[in-house]
Amino acid sequence: MSVVLSLRQVSKVYGAGAAAVHALRAVDLDVVAGELVAVMGPSGSGKSTLLTIAGSLEEPTAGQVTVCGSDLSALSADATARLRRRSLGFVFQDLNLLAGLSAVENVALPLELDGMAVRPARVAALKVLDELGLTDRAGHFPDDLSGGERQRVAIARAVVGDRSLLLADEPTGALDAANGEAVLRMLRSACKRGIAGVMVTHDAQLASWADRVIFIRDGRVVDQTAPSPSPDALLAPGPTP
Amino acid sequence: MLALLVEAPKYGLQLRQEFEARTGEVWPLNVGQVYTTLQRLEREGHVETDDAGRDGAQKRYRLTADGERELHSWLRTPPQAGPPPRDELVMKVQVAMRLSQVDTTEILQTHRRRIVEEMQRYTHLKADAAPEDIGLGLVVDAELFRLEAVVRWLDAADARLRSLPTIPAGAPLTGPSSARDGQEERPTRSVQDDVAGARR
Numbered sequence: 441m442s443v444v445l446s447l448r449q450v451s452k453v454y455g456a457g458a459a460a461v462h463a464l465r466a467v468d469l470d471v472v473a474g475e476l477v478a479v480m481g482p483s484g485s486g487k488s489t490l491l492t493i494a495g496s497l498e499e500p501t502a503g504q505v506t507v508c509g510s511d512l513s514a515l516s517a518d519a520t521a522r523l524r525r526r527s528l529g530f531v532f533q534d535l536n537l538l539a540g541l542s543a544v545e546n547v548a549l550p551l552e553l554d555g556m557a558v559r560p561a562r563v564a565a566l567k568v569l570d571e572l573g574l575t576d577r578a579g580h581f582p583d584d585l586s587g588g589e590r591q592r593v594a595i596a597r598a599v600v601g602d603r604s605l606l607l608a609d610e611p612t613g614a615l616d617a618a619n620g621e622a623v624l625r626m627l628r629s630a631c632k633r634g635i636a637g638v639m640v641t642h643d644a645q646l647a648s649w650a651d652r653v654i655f656i657r658d659g660r661v662v663d664q665t666a667p668s669p670s671p672d673a674l675l676a677p678g679p680t681p
Numbered sequence: 682m683l684a685l686l687v688e689a690p691k692y693g694l695q696l697r698q699e700f701e702a703r704t705g706e707v708w709p710l711n712v713g714q715v716y717t718t719l720q721r722l723e724r725e726g727h728v729e730t731d732d733a734g735r736d737g738a739q740k741r742y743r744l745t746a747d748g749e750r751e752l753h754s755w756l757r758t759p760p761q762a763g764p765p766p767r768d769e770l771v772m773k774v775q776v777a778m779r780l781s782q783v784d785t786t787e788i789l790q791t792h793r794r795r796i797v798e799e800m801q802r803y804t805h806l807k808a809d810a811a812p813e814d815i816g817l818g819l820v821v822d823a824e825l826f827r828l829e830a831v832v833r834w835l836d837a838a839d840a841r842l843r844s845l846p847t848i849p850a851g852a853p854l855t856g857p858s859s860a861r862d863g864q865e866e867r868p869t870r871s872v873q874d875d876v877a878g879a880r881r
């Protein structure tokens with residue numbers, strides 16, 4: 441399995457001197473193609489910081505970040521922007537949908553920015569919207585969508601095209617259980633098709649969709665789940681520890 | 682059991698298979714449980730059988746009018762209520778807090794990880810099942826919501842510990858069921874009581 445995202449001894453300090461905040465401390469993390477990793481931890485533990493650094497939106501204070509084989513510190517600004525556009529998909533807490541574009545235009549935008557013609561980009565965008573049950577909302581503008589629908593449009597935009605790495609920060613924020621499950625099914629199936637995914641959440645049910653859950657605390661990775669055994673283990677309940 | 686018989690009269694073995702299929706095979710049932718239940722239902726007149734001579738496995742059971750009334754009343758009866766069971770996890774965390782050589786945060790995390798791992802197994806079972814397998818979805822969701830509540834309790838306990846970093850050793854800790862909302866007048870229990878309870 442190829443490593444899509446790799447963090448080596450990554451630290452991030454905001455501010456300096458007495459006011460310095462150590463948001464991340466010597467974090468090591470590898471995420472391989474096809475794997476969905478969830479990051480859990482208390483508020484302020486550094487989860488969003490981890491995601492923005494993995495997504496090249498911020499630079500680490502120390503350590504090395506490698507995305508799709510490229511060491512981010514060695515890339516020019518242009519090359520970093522291209523990598524972000526082509527290989528990364530983001531779903532962030534503030535969704536950043538463009539108010540002047542319809543749902544389908546928002547989803548097609550990253551493809552068009554990457555040089556795809558308008559029509560095939562639109563077809564690809566409609567397909568993803570359809571998977572998320574949004575076919576009849578494709579023409580709506582973000583302001584005319586419910587919070588949950590906006591959330592799903594943001595996810596469609598993040599998974600459209602051939603991305604290698606998906607970064608999601610509380611991707612189901614405003615959704616109820618059923619819609620949250622639909623989103624997680626979608627993320628999981630995107631990963632099953634070969635994308636690497638990192639999802640930040642404080643919700644154990646959402647995290648349990650992941651192949652691996654890492655626990656972060658005060659900027660450190662303190663624990664992670666064991667590789668999951670076959671689900672059959674549940675059917676023959678053995679002695680519980 | 683009665684619900685399965687609404688559709689048609691069925692043999693005991695068939696009832697067992699269908700019960701397991703509809704609960705997503707998460708709640709396995711042994712043959713003995715099936716037949717004691719059927720015998721009880723027959724005694725109470727909720728089901729009847731036309732093959733009086735044969736033994737359990739061969740008998741075909743049919744729902745009576747009385748059984749159908751019983752089914753409808755059962756559907757509306759609240760699930761067994763009673764005092765909440767003594768929560769072993771709450772007790773362990775209370776004990777950990779009292780022991781200066783134990784890092785309670787680490788104990789909380791150990792349980793958090795173990796529960797999330799269990800939730801992963803359930804969720805992956807659901808993820809790989811056909812969406813129309815509603816029986817499995819219902820049973821798995823029930824377990825997931827229950828386990829999620831435990832993780833949330835662990836998170837809340839963690840936050841409490843953070844806001845109160847030093848706990849005076851030897852201070853009496855109250856049990857979870859003590860004087861909630863000021864309505865109950867039960868005396869507060871100490872951890873020693875809890876430990877004694879666990880040994881009993």
Ligand SMILES: Nc1ncnc2c1ncn2[C@@H]1O[C@H](COP(=O)(O)OP(=O)(O)OP(=O)(O)O)[C@@H](O)[C@H]1O
Binds near residue numbers: 455484485
């Ligand atoms: N731009 C910034 N400048 C200064 N401090 C920051 C900045 N961004 C984050 N921090 C601090 O870094 C720490 C980690 O923040 P981060 O946003 O990564 O937490 P989080 O785990 O995502 O929390 P939450 O669950 O509340 O979203 C916090 O103490 C936060 O105050």
Ligand SMILES: [Mg+2]
Binds near residue numbers: 487488489609
């Ligand atoms: Mg955050």
